[in-house]
Amino acid sequence: MTDSNNLTLNFGPQHPAAHGVLRLIMEMDGEVVHRVDPHVGLLHRGTEKLAETKPFNHSIGYMDRLDYISMMCGEHAYVLAIEKLLGVEPPIRSQYIRVMFDEITRILNHLLWLGCHGLDIGAMALFLYCFREREDLIDCYEAVSGSRMHATYYRPGGVYRDLPEEMPKYTPNRFISKSKVKKLNYNREGTLLDFIADFTERFPSRVDEYETLLTDNRIWKQRTVNIGVVEPERAIELGFTGPMLRGSGVEWDLRRKEPYEVYDLLDFMIPIGLNGDCYDRYLIRVEEMRQSNLIIQQCVTWLKNNPGPVIIDDNKLTPPKRKIMKHDMESLIYHFKLFSEGYAVPEGEIYCPIEGPKGEFGVYIVSDGANKPYRLKVRTPSFVHLAAINEMVKGHMLADVVSVIGTLDLVFGELDR
Numbered sequence: 001m002t003d004s005n006n007l008t009l010n011f012g013p014q015h016p017a018a019h020g021v022l023r024l025i026m027e028m029d030g031e032v033v034h035r036v037d038p039h040v041g042l043l044h045r046g047t048e049k050l051a052e053t054k055p056f057n058h059s060i061g062y063m064d065r066l067d068y069i070s071m072m073c074g075e076h077a078y079v080l081a082i083e084k085l086l087g088v089e090p091p092i093r094s095q096y097i098r099v100m101f102d103e104i105t106r107i108l109n110h111l112l113w114l115g116c117h118g119l120d121i122g123a124m125a126l127f128l129y130c131f132r133e134r135e136d137l138i139d140c141y142e143a144v145s146g147s148r149m150h151a152t153y154y155r156p157g158g159v160y161r162d163l164p165e166e167m168p169k170y171t172p173n174r175f176i177s178k179s180k181v182k183k184l185n186y187n188r189e190g191t192l193l194d195f196i197a198d199f200t201e202r203f204p205s206r207v208d209e210y211e212t213l214l215t216d217n218r219i220w221k222q223r224t225v226n227i228g229v230v231e232p233e234r235a236i237e238l239g240f241t242g243p244m245l246r247g248s249g250v251e252w253d254l255r256r257k258e259p260y261e262v263y264d265l266l267d268f269m270i271p272i273g274l275n276g277d278c279y280d281r282y283l284i285r286v287e288e289m290r291q292s293n294l295i296i297q298q299c300v301t302w303l304k305n306n307p308g309p310v311i312i313d314d315n316k317l318t319p320p321k322r323k324i325m326k327h328d329m330e331s332l333i334y335h336f337k338l339f340s341e342g343y344a345v346p347e348g349e350i351y352c353p354i355e356g357p358k359g360e361f362g363v364y365i366v367s368d369g370a371n372k373p374y375r376l377k378v379r380t381p382s383f384v385h386l387a388a389i390n391e392m393v394k395g396h397m398l399a400d401v402v403s404v405i406g407t408l409d410l411v412f413g414e415l416d417r
Contacts, residue, residue, distance in 0.1 A: 006034060011401065013042055021412060022405070024389070031397045036390045040383075043416040051376045055342025056082055056156070059376075063363075064150040066378065066414040070109045071141075072101045073356040074414070075154040077363045080260060081352035082156040085345045085367055088317065093303065094158035094310040095261040100196070100299035101144075101153070102354070103292040107203075108137050109357035109409075110285045114210060117282070117406035121223045126213055133206055136199050143167055143192050157318050158311030163192045163303065193300050200297045207289055214282070224278035228392040228404040231276060239384045242359025243284045244408070248276035254355035268295050278407040285409075288357075316343055342371040351379075358382060358409050380414040 006027050013023035021042040027035040047066060051059040063074035076098060083090065090098075115130035138148045143164050145151035153160050167188040172181045187198040214220045230240070235248035245252055253270045255263040271287035273280030311318050319338055320331035345367040353362035359381030366375035385408045392404050 005029065013039070022410065024401070026398075026401070028398065031399075033393050033396055033398060033401060036393050036401070038386055038389055040386065040412070041416055043412040045417065047417045048376050048378060052373050055371045056345060056373065057338075057342055059373075060154065061150060061152045064152060066380065066417060067109075067356070067358065067361070067382070067411045068149065068413045069112050069411055070105050070357045070361075071149055071151055072098075072105045072153060073109075073354060073361060075152065076102060077352055077354045077356075077361050079154045079156050080354065081350050081363045081365045082345065084350050084352060085348055085365065086156060086317070086343075087346075088157055088312055088314070090158040090312060091309045092262070093162075093306060093308040096299050096302055096306075097159050097163065097310060098154060099261050099263060099266070100296055100303070101140075103295045103299070104137050104140055104196075106292045106357045107289050107296075108134055110289050111137075113285060113357075113406075113409050114282075118214065120402050120406045121220065123214060123217075123220065126210065129206070129209060129213070133199075133203065136195075139168070140192065140196060143195075155311060155318065157314065158309070160311075162310045165191050167192055167195050193304055196296060197300050200293050200300065203293050204290060207286060207293075211286060215286075221279060223400075223403050224282060224407075226275070227278045227396060227400050228407055229275065229277045230388065230392060234391075235276065238388045240359070240388070241381050241384070242356065243281050243288065244359060244381075244385050246271065247273035247281035247284050249273055254353055254360060258353075260354060266295055266298050268292075278403050281407045344369060344371050345373075353379070356381065358411070359385070361414075378414070378417060380417065382408070382410045382412070382415040386410055386415060 006029050009026045009028050011022075011024035011026050013021040023039040023042065025037040025039065026033060047062050051062055060075055060078060063078045064071040066074045111130040111134045115127035118124075118126035118130075141151050141153075142148045145153045145160065167190070169188050170176065170181045170184045172178045176184075187195055230238070230244075230248050232248045232250050235245050235250060240248065241252070249272055251270060251272050254260070255268075256270055268291045271284045271291070273284055315331065315334040316338070319335050320328075325331040325335050347367055347369045349364070349366045351362055351364040353360045360379065361381060362379035364375075364377040364379065365373050368374040389404060389408065393401050396404070
């Protein structure tokens with residue numbers, strides 16, 4: 001019998017522990033953490049196996065629901081993998097639209113991360129500030145897809161439809177007067193691109209507000225500086241990607257190192273950390289929001305000046321226009337075949353990664369020439385990052401575990417899959 005005063009403590013699996021059901025079994029010596037054993041799988045939904053039983057297009061919506069904070073980025077990797085197996089290239093306009101919405105999604109992700117991370121550590125007001133900006137970007141999702149979260153907007157060969165010429169508007173009711181509605185609709189009189197352009201002009205000053213609240217805040221720095229330090233070499237060994245890797249000082253971003261879509265045509269910078277602690281990772285995500293804003297501005301300018309098709313004209317892969325389908329029997333047959341059994345993808349295998357908001361999100365597909373994947377595997381950053389929690393919190397206090405969980409930016413939809 002060992003003589004030990006250590007206490008074994010269950011952390012979780014209640015939902016507020018993270019975005020999903022996280023259970024940590026912690027070995028404590030008083031307030032000091034000796035060991036942490038994460039237990040996952042409580043949100044396992046069998047996404048990869050489900051995708052192997054359905055035609056390729058039917059699984060695009062599943063990708064939204066993996067990382068349900070970065071919806072369109074999940075779709076993007078899956079759609080790119082299918083396109084590479086099919087050997088098709090989407091029109092240049094659809095590539096700009098995808099990049100623009102990838103960066104809108106990155107801002108959405110980081111805003112929710114910042115609000116929840118602040119809430120975990122004790123910065124209550126920040127959550128409300130972040131959701132103020134998220135609401136505008138969620139409206140952009142709704143304008144192009146009709147859904148505020150799970151868009152299913154990207155398709156093999158392009159995007160579902162072109163950007164709308166008008167934005168949904170608020171209407172007066174017994175709670176909101178006409179004068180208040182007029183103020184709310186001031187930036188909704190033009191197109192979606194005009195609305196996004198207005199947002200990108202306002203957003204840098206809003207990020208300044210977040211930084212005023214946090215960056216030099218004494219309590220924030222006490223809770224994040226020198227907490228969860230990971231050296232650059234160790235970060236690479238652990239398989240870190242995204243802000244977790246760049247926070248340790250490693251300059252690695254797939255948008256620069258292995259550019260996809262039109263990222264090689266755009267001008268932006270990659271922020272790099274120095275100390276590899278929670279504070280550095282906070283600074284990096286804040287700067288990434290500024291850089292994403294610059295990318296969105298460049299995309300808006302290009303899209304305003306370059307109209308064109310947004311999806312390839314191949315009825316074996318994309319549905320025919322409805323007005324043609326009503327008069328043309330062949331188009332009706334194509335439509336029925338596409339939505340009932342889909343399309344056959346040539347034999348082969350492909351791994352297609354993108355630079356998601358949390359890190360490298362990749363989709364590996366093996367095709368046997370059928371209309372559904374023979375094997376589908378998703379590489380998610382949250383799963384890799386959670387594996388490092390034991391060495392990140394060892395020797396820290398119990399309260400610091402909350403800071404480390406926040407800095408990992410975990411979402412269990414993609415972690416458990």
